[in-house]
Amino acid sequence: MVELSPCAPAGGADACALPTSPARPGSRISLFLDFDGTLVELAEAPDRVVVGRPLPGLLSRLDDALEGRIALLTGRGADMVAALLGDISFPIAGSHGAELRIAGDLVSPPRPPQLDEALAAMQRFAANRPGLLVESKPLGVALHYRQRPQDEEACIDLAKALAAPLGLHVQTGKMVAELRAAGADKGSALRALMDRDEMRGSCPLFLGDDATDEPGFLAAADLGGAGVLVGPARATAARYRLDSVAAVHAWLEGLAGA
Template sequence: MLLEPPPTHLLEGASLFLDFDGTLVAIADRPDAILVDAGLPALLRQLVERLEGRVVLVSGRAASDVRAWLGPLDITVAGSHGLERPGAPAPTATATQAFQPLRDLTQRVAGLLLEEKPLGAALHYRQAPEAEELCRAAVTAVAAASGLAVQPGKMVFELKPAGGDKGSAVTAIMAEPPFRGTRPFFIGDDLTDEHGFAAAAALGGAGILVGEPRTTAATFALADVPAVHTWLAQAAEALA
């Protein structure tokens, strides 16, 4: 079933949760090669003001990484799939030796990229799609040895602490002011965002899927990153 774009008045009295890669910025071959639109920080600043602070960036990246890309911006960031967020206990960093088998794999297979994070790692195979099953097996083995959980994504397998997902982050944040009592809307593109869509719907809001149609917990859809920017600008104007 094809989903319709969300109405621009949707955010009135609501809370807004935004994925980063694939939603606010286009996915690049490497995580450090993304391009941030020059107008994005100002657009986010406007949304934060008009929603009275009820805007959260929920990313698989470390929170510090997201902030580095956006510059000085007073906005809530929930990094590492929501495990890094204000008010949450500081998670224990994963021992870096756990990822040595994945480092070794990237040395043997051209095109693979290991992105190491404070609380996990991501093995990207965008430039070596034929290595998908090899990557899946390697990450599954590391997960079994380390106690981490595997999260598939777009041309990537991530390792992260068990029990941490974007839906749990939405639920926890929505229990606190100024979010409590509002309807949450979650915009995202990847499989990791499905938890966020489901949590938003359970709390009276909805998910907004970015990109190609698929089976999803989202209620609405936007075609791509430029469509997200356009809709956010229109929604901000409707809040004025």
């Protein structure tokens, strides 16, 4: 059995129980999962992630075990994650909560034209810096410096310099500086999904690894649930922690009743 390590003292008497099986008392949970760094290992480039063969089947079994109370919250485009995982019917909130994909239908706001200006500026910046990767997303543009960690400060400074004049939001994460449309995050997505019939009144658990997941941790806690940090201990709003992607898979197997 994989145990969840506490990140901080547990909440009060109304705090959510953290089950290893949905059949246990008090375990009517809704499960929210980040993708990169939580369900799959981080890779040098977004298109190099490896989705293990068992993962789609595990998510399908969780969907059944939790009676539809499962969703993915990701910074990637929702359609991209769906393509990586195959035919799944449960919700994917993509682009840090700005998109929602359910059963193949995608609801997304228009792409701000300012993102094209940001994309061009980041491409110019990266042109003479081998190893920097510019990623265009449906509602964002990201500058990855995993292969050039010495450029971290410069990448973040560029994103901040572009954000104000273009009316975009700066989103930093693990070895990435991103500009995206404002108005949504993983916390707002979790709150919206918790208002769906199948999730309303349940206890939300959100598993994530990055600073981009902190709004989701806060929203889960505010709704009577908890965040679960994946990876090394750090300052976080999550109440619990799992050591690694492998530990996440093992814990999810227990939740699915394996």
